[in-house]
Amino acid sequence: MSAVGSPPELGVRVETDVDHVFATATHDGCPDFTADDVDALVDDLIAVLGPRGVSQLPRALGRASRDGSGMSPVLSAQLAEGELGTPDVVCYPRRVEEVPAIMRAAVRRGVPVTTRGKGTGNYGQVLPRFGGLVLDMTSLTGIHGLDADSGTITADAGTTMLTLEQYAWDRDHQLWMYPSTVQSTLGGFLGGGSAGTGTIVHGRNHQGFVTAVDIVPATEDARIIHLEGEDAQPFVHTYGVAGIIVRATVRVEPLQDWRCVYASFGSARGAFDAAWAVLDARLQPRLMSADGAEIVDALPSDPALVRGRASLRGIIDADEVEDVAAIVASYGGQVEDVREGITQSVRLSTISYNHPTWWLQKKQPGRWFHMECQGNAVVDRLEEVEAVFTTPDGGGLFHLEVGNNMMFGMLNGRIDENESVAELKDRILAGVPELTALGVGVHSPHQWYIDLEPERVRALADTSDPHGILNPGRWM
Ligand SMILES: Cc1cc2nc3c(=O)[nH]c(=O)nc-3n(C[C@H](O)[C@H](O)[C@H](O)COP(=O)(O)OP(=O)(O)OC[C@H]3O[C@@H](n4cnc5c(N)ncnc54)[C@H](O)[C@@H]3O)c2cc1C
Incomplete structure (x- = not known):
């Protein structure tokens, strides 16, 4: 198994500096508007989109003030205290060609713009820190074809990942990757997400998934700019601070004959070791997740998720199902079911990544938080990792994902019934160096800062957003 040492390289930042585990709600970067x-911007927007394309109704503003940050008790408290913000107006373009005019108007009026997909981002990165305009992209759903020769698909930013995957399957292809939030948008996944089903083979979404983007910068003369290849990569995972993605071309590949394999084990150790063995055997699942019995008990009811037992489940090439079954048996597990078809693949995806945490929190509201962890030590030293956030009610529960040549996942920690957010923050801070010492790289989901090469992104934003109006307040 792996040598345990310093934390591995993360696609996103590792919290070695405990100052950045949480975000501070300063006014730094707040545009002066x-x-x-x-009011002037609203008039401009109505001229571009018509009255139905612009809203200041409380319901619309309320909807644009919600996202997936409810998963973090720390961000939830900051949201309750108004530190994450509510928009002044929301607009809904119906054609990508309308976006440059929206942007020119926002630049003219100096009003901040936060671009929004489905609002499933869980770092609070889609909530407008200082108000202003929320640009809702969900009506931009055109698909401009799958090109089998180049292995790409092109779509407008509001198209859901599920729609794209279905479109690809209908043409005997599959996306390189999609997140467990299958209803999230292409623009949102590229702007705020990072990985998902397919990551075991293809890595994260800034590692070659994108072959072209159409960007609208925040400049006086904003127009749609088409960028390809290396020029397109820098806009991925930038929370919309460097330009709005209105259309993107991403990679697809020929459809494989997938099976969804569900196995159960007497212990998490057995399931986790079997996941490791699958990776070690160089089998290439599209997805592989594992949980101990307590998390399994919180997942949606399914006979293949056996109550009281640990679970290993994956999307496996039909040719490799027997190999996986042999590994499962050799670690004392049993295969519970083998399923096929896009519905089953999607269903299995929706209990991966952050979703087990989400289900735990649904079962016991207010009693769980999580930290994103990477490194093979999460398997090698599972028991020590889970012990980091021990409370009188018990240790943590690790949700495992097999990644691209490494293990990662979510360490779910218990929250004491009477624990304040300040006390919880102290405990989280104390846990980071402990995890690091175990060889685990930690990324905090309790902050809203740009977390992928922030210096590079800032330099890019200086050019594409010279007035600092795009999703401001995201810099450490
Ligand atoms: C339960 C749960 C499970 C999750 N699972 C995964 C997972 O498996 N993998 C993963 O990577 N993430 C995951 N996430 C995080 C989130 O769902 C993904 O990042 C998702 O793909 C975001 O898409 P969205 O359409 O909801 O974007 P939003 O939440 O609306 O936006 C996300 C960010 O992108 C920016 N943005 C949105 N649209 C654009 C655009 N067109 N141009 C530029 N910037 C834009 C926003 O300003 C924001 O900063 C999960 C979250 C939750 C709550």
């Missing part, structure tokens, strides 16, 4: 500027 007034209610009159917003």
